[in-house]
Amino acid sequence: MRIGVLASQGAFAEHIAILRQLEVEALPVRLLQGLRGLDGLIIPGGESTSISRLMLAYNLVTEIRELAKNGLPIFGTCAGMILLANKISDLDAEPIGVMDITVRRNAFGRQTDSFETELKIPVLGEKPFPGIFIRAPLIEQAGSEVEILARLANGTDVAAKQGKLLACAFHPELTNDLRFHQYFLDIVSGRQ
Numbered sequence: 001m002r003i004g005v006l007a008s009q010g011a012f013a014e015h016i017a018i019l020r021q022l023e024v025e026a027l028p029v030r031l032l033q034g035l036r037g038l039d040g041l042i043i044p045g046g047e048s049t050s051i052s053r054l055m056l057a058y059n060l061v062t063e064i065r066e067l068a069k070n071g072l073p074i075f076g077t078c079a080g081m082i083l084l085a086n087k088i089s090d091l092d093a094e095p096i097g098v099m100d101i102t103v104r105r106n107a108f109g110r111q112t113d114s115f116e117t118e119l120k121i122p123v124l125g126e127k128p129f130p131g132i133f134i135r136a137p138l139i140e141q142a143g144s145e146v147e148i149l150a151r152l153a154n155g156t157d158v159a160a161k162q163g164k165l166l167a168c169a170f171h172p173e174l175t176n177d178l179r180f181h182q183y184f185l186d187i188v189s190g191r192q
């Protein structure tokens with residue numbers, strides 16, 4: 001199994017390290033050629049405006065959009081979730097826009113309002129998942145084809161799946177818990 005991690009900007013090295021722990025081939029993707037022959041793609045957290053501008057400069061946006069429409073599994077974390085959403089408040093850049101979710105950027109405040117919390121994610125089993133939120137977005141609305149996978153205690157939606165597209169507002173790549181990445185690999189292999 002060969003998974004690309006968009007390496008324009010942000011926390012791509014951490015995703016690659018987790019994928020290698022799970023013993024799959026993980027490749028940084030910076031150029032169009034890097035999108036060839038992938039079984040799945042991860043778009044990491046970072047700064048969505050910067051990632052979007054770099055993707056545009058390297059002609060990646062249209063290609064990733066087409067690949068998603070043709071069924072390539074894609075997992076977006078934090079800024080990556082913002083870029084997958086089809087409605088985003090206050091993004092001054094072009095998203096990929098393939099998931100039917102409305103996302104609000106920096107929804108919890110500034111960098112200093114970043115936080116960690118235990119999340120109940122039923123698809124990952126009973127054990128709570130460590131949710132690390134860094135200037136995180138939230139999901140304000142989701143279309144009927146979207147399954148919400150995780151909510152904060154106050155009911156805010158923070159992770160979603162639509163077909164083979166997966167998104168979360170937090171950073172599983174900054175934890176030692178491999179379950180969220182394993183869940184994505186299960187989507188890639190058709191087990192989910």
Ligand code: GLN
Nearest residue numbers: 045046047048078079135
């Ligand atoms: N605040 C960032 C943005 O809007 C996302 C933060 C993150 O990816 N940790 O792009």
